Amino acid sequence: MSADSQRISRRAFVTGTSSFAAFHSLGRILPLPPLTGALQTDSRLSQTVVADKGFASVRKIGNGLYATISDPSKGFQTICNGGFLAGKDSALLLEGFMSPDGAAFQMDALRMVSQVPVKAALDTHYHYDHSTGNSFYGVNHVPLWAHAAVARRIMESYGAMQGAEKSAVLAPLEAGVRDAKTDLQKQHAQGNIGMLTNIFNVVNGSVLALPNRPLDPTKLPITIDLGGLTAQIESFAGHSGTDLIVRIPEQNVVYTGDLLFSGVYPYCFDQQATISGWRATLRTFSSWDKDTLFVPGHGQICGQEGVTALANIFDDIAEQAEKMHKAGVPVQEAADLYVVPEKFKNFSVGPWGFTIGPAITKLYAEWGAK
Numbered sequence: 129m130s131a132d133s134q135r136i137s138r139r140a141f142v143t144g145t146s147s148f149a150a151f152h153s154l155g156r157i158l159p160l161p162p163l164t165g166a167l168q169t170d171s172r173l174s175q176t177v178v179a180d181k182g183f184a185s186v187r188k189i190g191n192g193l194y195a196t197i198s199d200p201s202k203g204f205q206t207i208c209n210g211g212f213l214a215g216k217d218s219a220l221l222l223e224g225f226m227s228p229d230g231a232a233f234q235m236d237a238l239r240m241v242s243q244v245p246v247k248a249a250l251d252t253h254y255h256y257d258h259s260t261g262n263s264f265y266g267v268n269h270v271p272l273w274a275h276a277a278v279a280r281r282i283m284e285s286y287g288a289m290q291g292a293e294k295s296a297v298l299a300p301l302e303a304g305v306r307d308a309k310t311d312l313q314k315q316h317a318q319g320n321i322g323m324l325t326n327i328f329n330v331v332n333g334s335v336l337a338l339p340n341r342p343l344d345p346t347k348l349p350i351t352i353d354l355g356g357l358t359a360q361i362e363s364f365a366g367h368s369g370t371d372l373i374v375r376i377p378e379q380n381v382v383y384t385g386d387l388l389f390s391g392v393y394p395y396c397f398d399q400q401a402t403i404s405g406w407r408a409t410l411r412t413f414s415s416w417d418k419d420t421l422f423v424p425g426h427g428q429i430c431g432q433e434g435v436t437a438l439a440n441i442f443d444d445i446a447e448q449a450e451k452m453h454k455a456g457v458p459v460q461e462a463a464d465l466y467v468v469p470e471k472f473k474n475f476s477v478g479p480w481g482f483t484i485g486p487a488i489t490k491l492y493a494e495w496g497a498k
């Protein structure tokens with residue numbers, strides 16, 4: 129660990145104003161919008177919250193079902209959404225969040241509504257904002273479930289950053305700034321460095337903790353009985369190669385992890401992200417009941433309109449990319465040239481190289497283009 133990273137404790141990162149500013153420089157992080165449309169009168173959804181700390185709030189969304197919804201414009205303890213399922217016999221917690229404080233907040237909220245033993249916690253995938261708070265579960269002897277590849281991916285991606293020199297980790301992205309041919313490319317490249325710097329700081333300020341119950345995706349779905357409440361754990365392609373969802377078919381409720389972003393452009397940077405796979409997953413989601421309630425990985429709770437919106441964003445990225453591809457624009461240029469259309473102006477856009485850029489690069493690759 130470098131001297132520099134040793135000085136940055138997790139708490140300092142979470143509450144430090146400079147880091148706060150850094151996160152906000154990463155693009156357009158909009159405040160969490162309120163519930164809209166049919167969700168305001170949906171009988172499954174409580175209009176009052178169980179707990180609210182600004183950075184996240186917990187709301188009842190069904191019989192024994194709760195959603196933890198983050199608002200990163202107010203703090204970074206959780207960053208991603210999660211939730212919990214509380215049956216008559218046991219409970220299942222979702223996500224390790226970005227800090228043990230985030231996981232603790234959710235556990236406290238569970239204890240405000242139920243005293244049943246916790247059967248397990250589950251990371252929907254390995255990404256840091258869903259897993260660097262995992263140590264909370266280790267300390268509290270809560271079994272941690274995840275896709276079988278999550279432990280390895282955490283170690284490869286984040287274990288490798290612990291003890292590494294920050295300058296060495298950032299070097300490949302600094303080349304992007306140096307080699308930028310346009311102001312737009314430079315601006316995007318700088319955003320990418322800001323994002324990776326944040327990840328490096330979070331990871332080096334965290335005690336990484338790994339799932340101790342790997343779920344083999346070839347053996348999914350499995351059904352979990354919590355006592356009068358059954359949930360299915362299922363595996364789908366798209367966002368990270370390790371994505372699991374938790375579905376409660378009896379109540380038409382789905383916790384999607386990052387296979388669904390609500391009001392946020394999709395993060396497509398993962399080496400195992402697949403745009404065609406992700407679009408197929410969204411088609412499956414849209415085939416489910418029209419009254420399905422979705423708890424997305426990021427953004428507000430939504431209905432099928434949220435799935436449609438993300439599918440439309442993928443369609444728009446693919447349409448613009450295809451035009452450039454047909455016009456002979458090389459992929460290195462095309463990746464920066466997508467324009468967010470007016471109709472999606474209310475969607476948050478994260479750092480380009482983690483969101484839209486790689487979506488275009490992967491589409492070109494799927495088309496067999498250079």
Ligand SMILES: [Zn+2]
Pocket residue numbers: 253255367368386395
């Ligand atoms: Zn993710």
